[in-house]
Structures are given as C-alpha cells and as structure tokens.
Amino acid sequence: MKSADLLPVDPHKLGRISFSPSTDGLVDDWNIEYESGSHLESLSRAASELATTSTPVAFPTETVYGLGADATRSSAVQAIFAAKGRPADNPLIVHIHSIPQLRSLLSPQDGSRNDATDPIPAIYKPLxxxxxxxxxxxxLPNPSPSVLASEVTASLSTFGARMPRSILALALIRLAGVPLAAPSANASTRPSPTAAxxxxxxxxxxxxTIIDGGPCEVGVESTVVDGLSSPPTILRPGxxxxxxxxxxxxxxxxxxxYKDAGEVDLKPRAPGMKYRHYSxxxxxxxxxxxTQAPDVQKMAEAxxxxxxxxxxxxxxxxxxSGDAEMEQNNGTEINESNGTNGFVHHASDPLPPAGSDQISSQRANLLQSLTQHQVPHAxxxxxxxxxxxxxxxxxPDTKGVARxxxxxxxxxDKKGVSVILVEGIDDTxxxxxxxxxxxxLRKAAESRIKLDGE
Structure with a gap:
C-alpha cells in the first residue's frame, strides 16, 4: 500500500460555529455554517471514506489522534485492529457527535424497546x-441486539462512549453519519500520537488518509469510568x-x-488496562x-x-556536562529561559458563536479546542x-507535561538514543x-527509580 495522504484541515476555516440549548439539559446542540474550500473538501473526503469503505481514517481529537472506522460494520472495525496490530480482546471506544446519536446506540437494533424511559443511565447525567x-x-450497557459490531466490545456486555471536545472530530463524525470506533492511531504498544x-x-x-489538524490539546487519552458498578470506578486515568x-x-x-502495571490476568473492561502501552x-x-537526578556522565559506560x-x-x-545547542522552532528557542517550557502557544481567536454572548462551559470547552499548540523539540x-x-x-506545568x-x-526516539531518563511528577x-x-510513564518504563522506603 502506498503511504497515506496527509490532509491539512484548519478548524478555524471550516465555518461559523453556532450553539443552541439542548432540549434535555445535557449537552448544547452545535452547528457549523460551512465555508467552501479545501478544508471542508478534505474533511468531506475523509467522511465519505469512513461511510463507504472499510479503511480506517486517522483524525485529531483533543486528547490524541484516533484511528476511526464505522463502529457498526465488522469489516471496518476489523481493519482498525489490523492496522494497529491490536489484540482482539482489547475493546474500542465509540465516538459520537450528539446525545441523540448516543441514545440510538443504547436502543436494541430490532426496535424492541418501547418504553419512554431514557436509555442513558442516570448516574452518568451529571458527568x-x-x-x-x-x-x-x-x-454503558450494550443492548441486544446491538447496532455495534461485536469486535467493538470484545464480546463484553458493555461498551465505552465519549463525545470528543474537538470541533473537527465532531464535524467528521456528523459528516460521516456513523459512530466511530476509534482507539489511538499508533502501532500497538507505541506512544500515543499527538500530531499527524x-x-x-x-x-x-x-x-x-490522515487528517492533519495540528498537535492535540490534552496529550493523554480520556478518563474511562464505570458507573454501572458499585461504587462507580475509574478504569483509566486521563x-x-x-x-x-x-x-x-x-x-x-x-x-x-486501575493499576499502573499491566494487568495480565483479566479481561480488560477498558482500553489501556491489560497490555504494554506507550513504549x-x-x-x-x-x-x-x-528521587535524585541521575549522574548522566556515569552512564557513559553503558x-x-x-x-x-x-x-x-x-x-x-x-x-x-557542556553547552546546549537549542533547536529552533519558528524562530523561538525551546528552552527554560524563555518561559515556553518546550512549547510555543499560538492563541488564535476562536470562531465566535452566533447569538448570545453568554457562552456555557460546554461551549467554551469546545471553542478551547481551537487553540493551537506545538510539539516539543530536543x-x-x-x-x-x-x-x-x-x-x-x-x-513545571502539569498540563504542559501531559501535552x-x-x-x-x-x-x-528519532534522535537514536538508547535510553530515556524521565523525571516523574507527584501524582498524590x-x-x-x-x-x-x-x-x-509507569506502563512505558522498563525500570523505575523510587524513593527510599517505597
């Protein structure tokens, strides 16, 4: 197969974003008045590929890049596992663009549910x-019969779902017209991708196809929670x-x-629980x-x-040890003295929502995903x-470290180093x-240096 096409899509150039209050008070409805041009053409091309073929498409979310395919077709979902080299017992997360789309996944495919109760469990509504x-x-509980391909759930009676905080991802899912099963778009066990x-x-x-929407905002995957258990449980931090x-x-x-080491004796209830990751x-x-910083000079022998x-x-x-040769990135040195902490932030003005000046936190979160970031350089x-x-x-900023x-x-890795020494941060x-x-980091590390007494 030839190399994938990189399709640059700038969310600022898709069109005007507008919002309207939801009828049930859960998530505000959003809409884009699309502007014609190459950015919409690229996004539409990727959406058509998702809807009509079984080949996955890589796309950015606010967390990491995802490898998406139609969650309702087995052939498409199987192609995700093949492209990643992912074990078949590792379930996938379903990405949606709206609450009505989520409700459709929670209803039996044969239409046998005829009561008027909301299929979304009440425990999740505050979240x-x-x-x-x-x-x-x-x-969430997976209904029977389910519209989802069985490969999505890895034969579990539940499935994971989320609505990404990325207007580009949301627009792609809506244009495709199908929910997207989407793990991180990396080869299995490798560090998750935060840039195209x-x-x-x-x-x-x-x-x-790879949609290039720039580096991701958060930099680590989503938090996974199980509210069907008692007490509710965090299955993966994020x-x-x-x-x-x-x-x-x-x-x-x-x-x-969850555990920070791989859990090899169980069937994973969520991604990231069982296998070696992020390495x-x-x-x-x-x-x-x-812990004390290492004496790098003493490592020269090994x-x-x-x-x-x-x-x-x-x-x-x-x-x-010597003098640092700082690599340049858009004319800005990436070092401690200039206060960039390894990043150059371009705070582009977000697209203004139509209507009221009172923007809900949900709307502000969605517009926040338009802020552009850059990757660190060595x-x-x-x-x-x-x-x-x-x-x-x-x-020192924890969000910057995560990103x-x-x-x-x-x-x-690209510099060809044989060992990477990482300064951990306090997670207590x-x-x-x-x-x-x-x-x-604990899943990626081959060895850990701990404080005395730990």
Missing part, C-alpha cells in the same frame, strides 16, 4: 452535563481527574480501579517524583546516547567525552492530570 464534550469515556506526523511514522503505509469526578452527584466515592524504542527509566525528559525540578544536563548537549545527550524540558509527554518520547496531591501522566 455528561459537566464534562461533555470532553476527555471522558463512560461505560506520529501517525504517519507508525501506520502511514497501512491506511489511506483528561478528567478523580477530584473533578468527586465533585459530581453520585460520584463522591468513586473508586480507583518508545529506547529503554525508559522513570525516576519517581522526589549508554553512549542518552535522552532526558525534565519536568519540575531537574537542572539541565548542560549545566555540568536540545543537543555538547559534552567533552563520547556521551551523546539529548534533552527536552517539558516545564508534551508522548511527543517527547517520540522525539528522543493536586487537582490535575498527574495521575494520567504517571500511569502512562
């Missing part, structure tokens, strides 16, 4: 109102934190149901928060090429010996997504 569209996946180039590097010869969940009615006592080609050594990912406390290896450290050091500073983590692992306190960051 939907607060976090959708957004990085939250909810586990990551998808191209991993599976660019296995699919036809873009919505446990503290945020516990502020919602019915979720005050939500339990943590670059280089060996990853994770230094837990509070590893001639070393990658370093700094976050909150480690000093630059250039301070003791600095080369000149040393007096034969040791080759590449360093990336993700900065840049997978890109940093991939960037250092604070209302942030540190738990998701450390969950991914």
């Amino acid at each position: 939907i109102q607060r976090f959708w569209p957004g990085p939250l996946t909810i586990i 180039e990551h998808v191209y590097d991993d599976i660019g010869t296995r699919i036809h 873009g919505v934190t446990v503290e945020e969940l516990r502020r919602c009615p019915g979720w005050e006592n939500v339990a943590v149901g 670059p080609k280089a060996r990853v050594v994770l230094y837990e928060a509070g 590893d001639r090429s070393v990658g370093i990912i700094r976050t909150k406390r480690w000093k630059s290896a250039a301070g003791s 600095s080369h450290i000149n040393t007096s010996g034969s040791l080759d050091i590449w360093e990336i500073d993700l900065g 840049g983590l997978f890109s940093a692992l991939r960037e250092l 306190v604070g209302d942030d997504i540190a738990a998701a960051v450390m969950n991914r």
Whole structure:
C-alpha cells in the first residue's frame, strides 16, 4: 500500500460555529455554517471514506489522534485492529457527535424497546452535563441486539462512549453519519500520537488518509469510568481527574480501579488496562517524583546516547556536562529561559458563536479546542567525552507535561538514543492530570527509580 495522504484541515476555516440549548439539559446542540474550500473538501473526503469503505481514517481529537472506522460494520472495525496490530480482546471506544446519536446506540437494533424511559443511565447525567464534550469515556450497557459490531466490545456486555471536545472530530463524525470506533492511531504498544506526523511514522503505509489538524490539546487519552458498578470506578486515568469526578452527584466515592502495571490476568473492561502501552524504542527509566537526578556522565559506560525528559525540578544536563545547542522552532528557542517550557502557544481567536454572548462551559470547552499548540523539540548537549545527550524540558506545568509527554518520547526516539531518563511528577496531591501522566510513564518504563522506603 502506498503511504497515506496527509490532509491539512484548519478548524478555524471550516465555518461559523453556532450553539443552541439542548432540549434535555445535557449537552448544547452545535452547528457549523460551512465555508467552501479545501478544508471542508478534505474533511468531506475523509467522511465519505469512513461511510463507504472499510479503511480506517486517522483524525485529531483533543486528547490524541484516533484511528476511526464505522463502529457498526465488522469489516471496518476489523481493519482498525489490523492496522494497529491490536489484540482482539482489547475493546474500542465509540465516538459520537450528539446525545441523540448516543441514545440510538443504547436502543436494541430490532426496535424492541418501547418504553419512554431514557436509555442513558442516570448516574452518568451529571458527568455528561459537566464534562461533555470532553476527555471522558463512560461505560454503558450494550443492548441486544446491538447496532455495534461485536469486535467493538470484545464480546463484553458493555461498551465505552465519549463525545470528543474537538470541533473537527465532531464535524467528521456528523459528516460521516456513523459512530466511530476509534482507539489511538499508533502501532500497538507505541506512544500515543499527538500530531499527524506520529501517525504517519507508525501506520502511514497501512491506511489511506490522515487528517492533519495540528498537535492535540490534552496529550493523554480520556478518563474511562464505570458507573454501572458499585461504587462507580475509574478504569483509566486521563483528561478528567478523580477530584473533578468527586465533585459530581453520585460520584463522591468513586473508586480507583486501575493499576499502573499491566494487568495480565483479566479481561480488560477498558482500553489501556491489560497490555504494554506507550513504549518508545529506547529503554525508559522513570525516576519517581522526589528521587535524585541521575549522574548522566556515569552512564557513559553503558549508554553512549542518552535522552532526558525534565519536568519540575531537574537542572539541565548542560549545566555540568557542556553547552546546549537549542533547536529552533519558528524562530523561538525551546528552552527554560524563555518561559515556553518546550512549547510555543499560538492563541488564535476562536470562531465566535452566533447569538448570545453568554457562552456555557460546554461551549467554551469546545471553542478551547481551537487553540493551537506545538510539539516539543530536543536540545543537543555538547559534552567533552563520547556521551551523546539529548534533552527536552517539558516545564513545571502539569498540563504542559501531559501535552508534551508522548511527543517527547517520540522525539528522543528519532534522535537514536538508547535510553530515556524521565523525571516523574507527584501524582498524590493536586487537582490535575498527574495521575494520567504517571500511569502512562509507569506502563512505558522498563525500570523505575523510587524513593527510599517505597
């Protein structure tokens, strides 16, 4: 197969976004008055491919890039597993564009449900109102007979669904006219892709189309929760934190149901629970928060090429090892002194919603996804010996660390390092997504350096 086509789509150039209040108070309705041009043409082409073929399409969400296919057709879903090399017992998340579309998935395909009750479990309504569209996946009962292909659920009696906080993703799903089963668009076990180039590097010869909407906003996958269990349980940490969940009615006592190491003795109830994930080609050594920074020079005997990912406390290896050659990105140095923390943020003006100036939090969240980010770049450290050091500073902001983590692992892989030393962050306190960051790092790491007594 030839390499995939990269189709640039700028969400700012799709058209004018408008909102209207929902009839049931769950999620505001949205609409786009599309503008003709190459961006709409590219998105429409990808949507047509999803609706009429069984070849998956890669597309950006606010979390990571997804590999989407029609969730109702077995041939299309099977193609996702083939493109990724993904184990068949690892269930997929279904992406939707509206609450009516979700309700259609919760109703039996034969129309046997004839009562007037809402098929959406009441336990989830506070979460939907607060976090959708957004990085939250909810586990739902799969009706019988189900419209979903059996491969989506991995033969479970439930399925995961979410409404992404990306106007580009939502528009694609609506234009395709079908719900999209979509895991991350990387080769299985590799770091999740947060830019189109990551998808191209991993599976660019296995699919036809990659929508390039720029780097992702969140950088780690969605939080997965099971409200059908008692107590409600977090199956995977992600873009919505446990503290945020516990502020919602019915979720005050939500339990943590995931482990940071692979869970090999169970049938996974959600993606990311069982198999090795997020691993670059280089060996990853994770230094837990509070541990002493490594003496890189002493590693020269074992590893001639070393990658370093700094976050909150480690000093630059250039301070003791030599001088840093900072790579340039759009004319801006990516280093600690200029305050970019490894990123250059382009805060483009979001498309204004039509109508009222009073924008709900849901609308603000959706427009927030239009903010553009850039991936981190590595600095080369000149040393007096034969040791080759590449360093990336993700900065002290936890959201910035989450956004840049997978890109940093991939960037250092491209530099050909044999080992990547990562400064961990504290995931025991604070209302942030540190738990998701450390969950991914612990799954990726071949070894961990812990504080004495742990």
